[in-house]
Amino acid sequence: GAVVSQHPSRVICKSGTSVKIECRSLDFQATTMFWYRQFPKQSLMLMATSNEGSKATYEQGVEKDKFLINHASLTLSTLTVTSAHPEDSSFYICSARPTGRDNEQFFGPGTRLTVL
Amino acid sequence: TQLLEQSPQFLSIQEGENLTVYCNSSSVFSSLQWYRQEPGEGPVLLVTVVTGGEVKKLKRLTFQFGDARKDSSLHITAAQPGDTGLYLCAGARQAGTALIFGKGTTLSVSS
Numbered sequence: 001g002a003v004v005s006q007h008p009s010r011v012i013c014k015s016g017t018s019v020k021i022e023c024r025s026l027d028f029q030a031t032t033m034f035w036y037r038q039f040p041k042q043s044l045m046l047m048a049t050s051n052e053g054s055k056a057t058y059e060q061g062v063e064k065d066k067f068l069i070n071h072a073s074l075t076l077s078t079l080t081v082t083s084a085h086p087e088d089s090s091f092y093i094c095s096a097r098p099t100g101r102d103n104e105q106f107f108g109p110g111t112r113l114t115v116l
Numbered sequence: 117t118q119l120l121e122q123s124p125q126f127l128s129i130q131e132g133e134n135l136t137v138y139c140n141s142s143s144v145f146s147s148l149q150w151y152r153q154e155p156g157e158g159p160v161l162l163v164t165v166v167t168g169g170e171v172k173k174l175k176r177l178t179f180q181f182g183d184a185r186k187d188s189s190l191h192i193t194a195a196q197p198g199d200t201g202l203y204l205c206a207g208a209r210q211a212g213t214a215l216i217f218g219k220g221t222t223l224s225v226s227s
Contacts, residue, residue: 102212
């Protein structure tokens with residue numbers, strides 16, 4: 001149990017295009033999901049907290065108009081990188097917190113985004 | 117300022133040696149987790165500690181949460197090449213909030 005999937009696992013796009021990344025909790029409901037970014041040889045940096053049915057909360061320095069987050073159901077959150085540029089190339093990881101289990105978070109396998 | 121200071125950042129040891137990774141903070145955490153991450157994959161949860169002074173064991177891995185819930189350690193006994201990877205500590209200031217990650221410890225165990 002407690003499986004989180006991400007799609008796609010890897011994406012290469014041209015500069016200026018938008019890319020959507022999906023995060024799904026497969027066998028549990030998640031009122032809250034989190035989006036992280038990880039650069040090579042570095043740790044995870046929290047980008048935003050996504051709550052089902054409400055607006056996401058973004059961390060300082062993260063542009064909400066560039067990284068659009070939608071959490072339309074209890075099992076799906078999406079992150080759209082708009083007008084992507086090479087500096088947005090990174091490893092994007094989501095995590096999902098099972099509803100009612102505040103001390104647990106389960107991570108997806110990550111999405112490698114490369115912007116040419 | 118890093119809220120969670122993890123050390124050492126890199127560790128290279130021989131098979132059979134013991135090692136300890138530390139995660140320290142000046143802040144109190146509701147809970148603290150340890151993860152292991154392989155290249156190109158998401159972090160995999162090893163353990164969650166929530167009670168001050170708590171000690172948990174997972175085979176050759178021993179995890180401890182400080183009495184004041186400000187620090188934690190991961191001790192590996194008789195390390196094996198299969199233990200090689202990135203170990204991350206992460207804490208939640210309050211239950212249900214996002215995890216704050218340490219910078220990670222890259223462990224390399226050679227045979």
